[in-house]
Amino acid sequence: MSLKIGINLIKNYSINFDLPKRSKKLIKFIILHYTGMKKEHEAIKKLCSSKSKVSCHYFIKNNGKVLIMVPDLYKAWHAGVSSWRKYKSINKYSIGIEINNPGHYHGYRKFSSKQILSIIKLLKFLVKKYNIKKQNILGHSDVAPNRKIDPGEKFPWDKLAKKNLCNWHNIDKKKLKKLRGVDLTTNEKIKFFRNLHKIGYQNVIRDKNRINLIKSFQRKYRQNLINGIIDKECLLMSKNLIKKQ
Numbered sequence: 648m649s650l651k652i653g654i655n656l657i658k659n660y661s662i663n664f665d666l667p668k669r670s671k672k673l674i675k676f677i678i679l680h681y682t683g684m685k686k687e688h689e690a691i692k693k694l695c696s697s698k699s700k701v702s703c704h705y706f707i708k709n710n711g712k713v714l715i716m717v718p719d720l721y722k723a724w725h726a727g728v729s730s731w732r733k734y735k736s737i738n739k740y741s742i743g744i745e746i747n748n749p750g751h752y753h754g755y756r757k758f759s760s761k762q763i764l765s766i767i768k769l770l771k772f773l774v775k776k777y778n779i780k781k782q783n784i785l786g787h788s789d790v791a792p793n794r795k796i797d798p799g800e801k802f803p804w805d806k807l808a809k810k811n812l813c814n815w816h817n818i819d820k821k822k823l824k825k826l827r828g829v830d831l832t833t834n835e836k837i838k839f840f841r842n843l844h845k846i847g848y849q850n851v852i853r854d855k856n857r858i859n860l861i862k863s864f865q866r867k868y869r870q871n872l873i874n875g876i877i878d879k880e881c882l883l884m885s886k887n888l889i890k891k892q
Contacts, residue, residue: 663695663696669722676741676779677744677774680786680787685749706747751799785847786804814888816891824880835882842885846892861877864881
């Protein structure tokens with residue numbers, strides 16, 4: 648199976664999906680994951696195993712080749728307990744893309760240039776086909792910050808942003824650097840969490856959950872410093888991202 652945009656899709660179907668078919672109009676999100684397993688063939692096997700109860704719609708191999716595991720109009724089991732804005736159980740409304748990478752517990756590494764090229768081509772195709780907003784192209788850690796950290800801080804969201812394939816800020820790097828480590832007042836911290844909620848992140852109350860949410864935000868937008876501490880750099884980015892909605 649070949650897409651007009653230059654991707655050859657290899658069929659490698661999983662049995663882990665829900666019947667019946669869903670309406671095309673229900674597809675509003677694309678969720679990006681990493682596999683988090685040592686070996687590629689083991690990740691593929693797991694996503695197709697009835698015992699694992701997990702799957703995805705597309706799988707990006709190390710060499711950039713793309714496997715189709717679940718047809719788009721069926722609900723794959725990839726996001727689990729998740730939320731974004733008013734939506735709960737994101738599986739129902741999304742297409743899940745797994746990218747082969749050993750992840751944080753098995754030697755996390757940069758995604759290959761071939762993988763990124765295939766992701767960009769695939770995203771462009773899906774965005775056009777389902778009229779998906781760039782704000783709704785998200786990472787697993789965005790929709791499940793208390794459970795997940797993928798695709799992680801080595802995923803090049805900035806490259807996707809240059810192709811208009813995700814929400815991103817446009818603040819000068821030198822300006823941001825000056826604000827790094829500058830403390831916030833209590834009211835400014837509250838404002839930061841309100842900003843994140845406006846962007847789409849879940850509303851959090853517990854301190855532990857707040858740290859997870861901060862790290863999820865930093866893993867995406869401030870990838871070279873993930874410390875779970877809010878400063879003026881984080882606050883400014885959050886303000887700017889709201890304007891990009």
